[in-house]
Amino acid sequence: MKRFVLGLTLLAAIMSLLVLSTVSASAASLTLAWDSSSSTFVTGYLVSWGTRSGAYDHTLDVGNALSAPVPGLADGTNYYFVVQAYSSTYTLSAYSNEVSGQTPTLATPLSIICSAPTATSTDGNPVKVQVSTTVAGGTPPVTTTCAPASGSLFPVGSTPVACSAVDALKATASCNTVVVVNGPPPPPTITCPQPKATSTDGQAVPLTFAPTVSGGVDPLNVSCTPPSSSLFPVGTTTLSCTVTDALGRTASCSTPVVVSGRGGKSNGKKWQQSQHQH
Numbered sequence: 001m002k003r004f005v006l007g008l009t010l011l012a013a014i015m016s017l018l019v020l021s022t023v024s025a026s027a028a029s030l031t032l033a034w035d036s037s038s039s040t041f042v043t044g045y046l047v048s049w050g051t052r053s054g055a056y057d058h059t060l061d062v063g064n065a066l067s068a069p070v071p072g073l074a075d076g077t078n079y080y081f082v083v084q085a086y087s088s089t090y091t092l093s094a095y096s097n098e099v100s101g102q103t104p105t106l107a108t109p110l111s112i113i114c115s116a117p118t119a120t121s122t123d124g125n126p127v128k129v130q131v132s133t134t135v136a137g138g139t140p141p142v143t144t145t146c147a148p149a150s151g152s153l154f155p156v157g158s159t160p161v162a163c164s165a166v167d168a169l170k171a172t173a174s175c176n177t178v179v180v181v182n183g184p185p186p187p188p189t190i191t192c193p194q195p196k197a198t199s200t201d202g203q204a205v206p207l208t209f210a211p212t213v214s215g216g217v218d219p220l221n222v223s224c225t226p227p228s229s230s231l232f233p234v235g236t237t238t239l240s241c242t243v244t245d246a247l248g249r250t251a252s253c254s255t256p257v258v259v260s261g262r263g264g265k266s267n268g269k270k271w272q273q274s275q276h277q278h
Contacts, residue, residue, distance in 0.1 A: 188216030
């Protein structure tokens with residue numbers, strides 16, 4: 001049989017290899033195209049390829065087509081291709097010129113994680129809260145949105161928030177979270193002490209004391225009348241204390257302070273009369 005050699009060439013332009021977006025999770029694909037042979041003996045074409053130049057360990061009979069996708073390629077890998085024509089008796093031509101192309105790297109699936117922010121409203125009114133998201137994978141650019149939007153005013157309590165991400169290929173991912181806004185702490189409370197003392201000589205005695213305070217927003221301003229370390233006369237004196245927190249909320253208390261005279265009796269009336277005579 002007469003042996004024939006075809007002057008087969010690949011398209012000279014770079015577009016002779018097209019990297020398509022048809023990339024699956026398991027394999028990528030490149031599309032190869034070439035010029036038709038002018039020989040009347042040609043009945044089909046054979047595509048060969050490999051990962052090293054000049055070494056082709058895979059072949060694909062594409063029939064009489066002038067382009068073909070080469071399936072089953074690894075992601076992010078450079079491949080080298082040649083084409084041969086064959087006759088009806090499967091006599092092969094010489095290799096065409098070699099071209100190369102790299103398969104795309106498979107993108108990591110798009111994912112998004114929502115933060116779970118908390119805040120405190122010192123006066124019970126809604127406050128601005130930033131909801132942050134962490135996005136991974138996908139094809140840039142990636143756009144994220146939240147509803148309610150990050151930075152919105154959130155009322156005291158728990159408010160659900162839904163966030164979503166969309167990448168350049170329209171892949172989507174979403175996450176949900178809850179924004180918790182705590183109200184102001186309870187108003188301050190104050191409990192007066194109940195100091196007692198005995199005057200051995202009937203004279204007023206100094207008393208040191210401190211009320212018990214809880215709640216409120218710091219700083220707390222506490223005052224008592226009479227103040228601690230004052231001189232308390234024999235008898236019964238009313239002690240009044242007040243606390244005011246940073247929000248202007250107040251609480252007060254009062255209690256009797258008893259100073260007994262000699263013999264353990266309060267004797268407050270006699271002390272007052274003695275002071276009046278003097």
